[in-house]
Amino acid sequence: MTEFSKEQVLQSLKAITLPEGGNLADSGMVSDIFISDGKVYFSLSVPESRVEAFEPVRQSTQKHVNELPGVTQTFVTLTADKPAASSSAPKSKGSQQQPKGEKPSKPEIPGIKSIIAVASGKGGVGKSTTSVNLALGLAAEGLKVGLLDADIYGPSIPRLFGLSGRPLQGPGRTILPMEKYGLKVMSIGFLVDEGTAVIWRGPMVQSALMQMLKEVAWGELDVLVVDMPPGTGDAQLTMAQQVPLAGSVVVSTPQDLALIDARKAIAMFNKVSVPVLGIVENMSTFVCPNCGTVHNIFGHGGAKDEAEKIGVPFLGEVSLAMDIRETSDAGTPVVAGAPDGPHAQAYKAIASATLAGLKGRETKGPAIVFD
Numbered sequence: 001m002t003e004f005s006k007e008q009v010l011q012s013l014k015a016i017t018l019p020e021g022g023n024l025a026d027s028g029m030v031s032d033i034f035i036s037d038g039k040v041y042f043s044l045s046v047p048e049s050r051v052e053a054f055e056p057v058r059q060s061t062q063k064h065v066n067e068l069p070g071v072t073q074t075f076v077t078l079t080a081d082k083p084a085a086s087s088s089a090p091k092s093k094g095s096q097q098q099p100k101g102e103k104p105s106k107p108e109i110p111g112i113k114s115i116i117a118v119a120s121g122k123g124g125v126g127k128s129t130t131s132v133n134l135a136l137g138l139a140a141e142g143l144k145v146g147l148l149d150a151d152i153y154g155p156s157i158p159r160l161f162g163l164s165g166r167p168l169q170g171p172g173r174t175i176l177p178m179e180k181y182g183l184k185v186m187s188i189g190f191l192v193d194e195g196t197a198v199i200w201r202g203p204m205v206q207s208a209l210m211q212m213l214k215e216v217a218w219g220e221l222d223v224l225v226v227d228m229p230p231g232t233g234d235a236q237l238t239m240a241q242q243v244p245l246a247g248s249v250v251v252s253t254p255q256d257l258a259l260i261d262a263r264k265a266i267a268m269f270n271k272v273s274v275p276v277l278g279i280v281e282n283m284s285t286f287v288c289p290n291c292g293t294v295h296n297i298f299g300h301g302g303a304k305d306e307a308e309k310i311g312v313p314f315l316g317e318v319s320l321a322m323d324i325r326e327t328s329d330a331g332t333p334v335v336a337g338a339p340d341g342p343h344a345q346a347y348k349a350i351a352s353a354t355l356a357g358l359k360g361r362e363t364k365g366p367a368i369v370f371d
């Protein structure tokens, strides 16, 4: 078990001197320190204008803690102390306007061309299943694809890929992603024991996510698909705001309730000026495995109608099918296990539509968003 305590880690930070004098331990910048399995996670809260100046402090802090006896890995991130949705600007119409051609101020992740978030307004609609099969569909288009499971509260990618164990350490204290079905895969589920993640606090969640983006040796990727936590709360909003997203995909079932939630997810991305590439309707119809009859048990077409109404692209639909569930549960997503079957075709069509949306955005520049 761990032979060092939070207090020891904090005390050791007295050795880190700040640019303006004083030491880090007494600065009040250090968040709660979280220790799991020899790994240490914490963030340093700095004024937004000082983020760049504090990067060397972050690096030396990380190195310093890494050298403490018993520490196997350290994750230190900088968090700019700024509430999720622009606290100073009034939330009036047009307050999130982003001038055409101006890049979002979020730093890009070197080597990763585009990051796409897969989100849902509520849990259990098939967001993770969609993320996995979308990522595989993009890889089938010949792209270099990574998959990041940011569903800190319930990471399911390890199960969906049949992956377990700890990732290996890469050069320069980076973490090597796992690889399966041609994808590079990283999940918080690989780093902490099952059940640990649920006790994480907000800043820790952000730290872990940013570490997984920046300190995993992703290499060159055309697309990184991020499986977001379900819902539209503060954690999701902050993630959508902090990660340099090229676009988002919102998954919904056709039921009214899920569509209301999907609308909330779309509003969330609009708020932080992330383009919504489109909606996926999951469990759109039920195809009876015995007789092949198609049943519209959830009121098929709801998401498509909704997408048209709110002017968001409709990326496609996926049936409720036992083989999608069974293959996922067995660690072989349907696009990998039955790439020529009807469900894989549906996911591949969604991947093509997503890619087309992404390319359209690239050439047009960021959208001007009014919320």
Ligand SMILES: Nc1ncnc2c1ncn2[C@@H]1O[C@H](COP(=O)(O)OP(=O)(O)OP(=O)(O)O)[C@@H](O)[C@H]1O
Residues within 6 Å of the ligand: 120, 122, 123, 124, 125, 126, 127, 128, 129, 130, 151, 154, 156, 229, 230, 282, 283, 318, 319, 320, 321, 322, 324, 325, 326, 328, 329
């Ligand atoms: N099209 C589908 N047909 C049949 N089963 C599906 C389909 N999509 C997802 N499922 C199943 O529904 C369950 C929930 O799916 P999944 O974990 O992808 O949802 P989620 O939205 O990511 O959930 P959570 O928000 O709880 O993480 C899983 O058992 C999955 O296998």
